[in-house]
Amino acid sequence: MPEEVWEVKLGFMVTFVSDEIIDLDPYLRAIKAQYEVLPVLLCLPPNTCYPWHTDETRRTALNMQLNAHDQSCCVFTKERSDEEFFQIAELKYQPDTYYVFNTQEEHMVMNFGETRYMFSFTLKGIRDVPFRQVAASLIDIQARVLQADTADTSA
DSSP states (O other): OOOOOOEEETTEEEEEOOHHHHTTSHHHHHHHHHSEEEEEEEEEOTTEEEEEEOOSSOSEEEEEESSOOTTEEEEEOSOOOSSSOOOOEEEOOOTTOOEEEETTSOEEEEEOSSOEEEEEEEEESOTTSOHHHHHHHHHHHHHHHHHHHHHHHHO
């Protein structure tokens, strides 16, 4: 891959991922055939925090943390208030796993360790489509890709 060019976008360091790389993955290629997408790498330096937010420019993304370490975390909350305490839920990324990410749920990212790299495959032009509907379509696409792959290997 050519040397990445990193830009600061909405507080993250971002670089774009080429179609040639995306097309190597049958699942991403199938999603790209159905949706308009924006594939990027996100970088969060050590000992930094991206504060509580909902994403303004995107609704749904497919994310995969690229370097597995347990010193970064993404947490969500349903209700944040001026109270001293409120409930949170942590998303614990597993290696080599895609996560359908609802960027409209309030969340924050903290990184205490090495630089955190995240692949994020944003689905564009679907702001008015309910998140659960989009998530279901991504699961259907994955099932079709896995079925086709199984058929190819058994033939």
